[in-house]
Amino acid sequence: MQVSPDNSQITTSPQETLPIQPLEKNKRIDALDILRGLCLVGILLMNIEWFNRAIISLGGQDTSLTGVDHAVGWLIRCFVEGKFYKLFALIFGMGFAVMLLRAKEMDRPFGAWFSRRMFVLLLIGIAHMIFIWGGDILHDYAFAGFILLLLVRKKKSQEPKSYLKLGLTWLIVPIFLTSLAGIIFGTVFNDAKFQEMWKSELDIYTLVEQKFSSKSEMDSTTSTEITNETTIKPAEKTEHVELTDEEITAETIATAIQDRLDAQADIDKENRAFTEGSYWEATQYRISFSGVMLMFSPLITLAVLIPIFILGFWLVISKTITQHQQHQTFFKTLARVGLLAGIPLNVASLLIIQHPAASISFVLLGAGEILFYIAQLTLAAGYLGLVVFALNKQKWQRILSVFAPMGQMALTNYLMHSVILTSIFYGYAGGQYGEISRAPQMLLVFGIITGQLVFSKWWLSHYRFGPMEWLWRSLTYKKIQPMKV
Known part of the structure; x- marks a missing residue:
């Protein structure tokens, strides 16, 4: 399958009525399914932590961990965090290319069909984020899918190398710009300035920490009282009076204290929602939190997902992954x-x-x-x-192929993670939120993955798709898909 020069014209003639049909099992690319299955393992290793502590702190290190729990948390952060959702995005781009090339090969419409597919995924993602777990990534993939479709349709050159160049450039430019900013900063700040900045930061940090050094002091002092101790008067701000160094320091300390208090209040609110609240109260919190997630979607989509999607697209249209034996x-x-x-x-x-x-x-x-x-x-x-x-290698292909059924049911298994873990941790179900430390969480991961490997293989021996894959396809094709093998 080659991408023709006029590939930007994805849709065919309006009289074409035969829809694209789902791939038969024997036509799937096994490497993609195996990669999806392995990615699910990595994603679960990462995500399980955020069913057990406030997701509003996503990406932050849990400094309370010690011993084996700390070691496990550190190793996962080192070898897992941020790697597997990016790999999943790469596979998403590959899947897009497979569907596009297949549509062109069969002379079928693609643009409207794929848009409908992404719209259904967006609805599934938002429903997942609101009714099950707030850390959904599916809605970001859906947004990125719409942009990828538009990009491929509008791009003049459809040569595989042009996509490789575009994807790499898109990834490198933000890194280059931040590096350039670092270079400028490094050349401007000599040792004396660094020492001065460090001393100021250290002094402010020490003063802020003193305010929080005693829990009893925090319990007996309100946020307003702490802020009033260190901040300047509002009148001084509005009159645009030039502040002294001491006043600037006081204002900085007050702001840092208030930020700390606000952050802790947000964490406490989430903890209460998932430990003390009913399912409806937890859902109300997830609704409010979804606004935060959606606010960051454009940044995640444009800065991270799109360039990786493009590289995944290139891997397929260049046949690098579809004929990986030759590469x-x-x-x-x-x-x-x-x-x-x-x-x-x-x-x-x-x-x-x-x-x-x-x-x-x-x-x-x-x-x-x-x-x-x-x-x-x-x-x-x-x-x-x-x-x-x-x-x-035949040996490794046989070993890794056990993950293919789980990857073929990636959507079902991803959502199943959320259902299982919220049932274990959240107060309206198992009530173990904050009770299972990092190391024992790995036993849960092992149990869930083992169960999904067995379940996925059994399910696909009887049915063509996973349950959620069936729903996704049926809504996309606007037709109930046959389930029996």
Whole structure:
């Protein structure tokens, strides 16, 4: 299958009435299903933490962990966090290309059909976010899918290399811009200025911490009282009087204290909703929280998902993944570079982020976060290369193929994670929220994945699709799909 030069014209003549049909099982690309299954394992390892603590702190390190719990949490953050949802996005782009090329091969309409598919996924994602778990990613994939469709239709050049160039450029530009900002900052701030900035940050941090050093003091002092102790009068702000260094420091401290109080209040609100509240009260919280998630969707979609979608699209239209047996050198190199560079980068970035100084210095924290993002992309690429290269070996293909049924039912299994874990943790069900520490959570992950491997294989031996895949397809094709094999 080749992409023709006029591939931007995705839809065919209006008289065409035969719809695209779902792929038969023997026509699926096994590598994609295996990758989806493995991604589900990584996503569950990451997500389970956020069923057991406030998701409003998503991405933040749990500093209360010690011993084995700390070790497990650190290792997951190093080797799992941020890697597998990016891999899943890459697979999404691959799936888009497979459907597009198949539509062109069969001379079928595609644009309206795929738009309907993304609209259904968006509805599923929003329903998941509101009624089950607030950390949904499906709605972001749906938004990105609409943009990818528009991009492919409008793009003049349909040569595979042009998509590779576009995807890599899209990923690199934000990294380059932040690096450029770092270069400018580094050249402007000499050692004396750094020392001055560090001393100021340390002094402010110390004063703020003193306000929170005693829990009894916090319990007996209201937010307003703390703020009034350190902030300047409103009249001084509105009159635009030039502030002294002491007044600027006082205002900074007051703002930091209020931010800390607000953040803790948000965490407490979420904890109450999922420990003390009924299902309806938890749903009300999820409705309000969905506004926060949707607010960040454009950033996640444009800055992260779209370039990865494009690279996934390129992997298929260039036949690099569909004929991976003929591209072993590429995937072997990807594995070596990705792993050899990605592991040290992840370790280094986390050591920076988790150092106590990073909570004081925005320079250290910013540098660590940028490095961590680059490390996530690098290690995700290494994982992709490793798995696909391994699939060229019969032994590893046989071992990894056990994940294919789970990947074929990826939507069902992803949503099943949320149903199972909210039933275990949330107060309106199992009531274990905050009670199961990080290490024992791995036993839950093992049990869930084992169960899904067995269930998926059994289900697909009797039915063509997973339950949610069947619903998704039926709504997309506007026709009830046959379920029996």
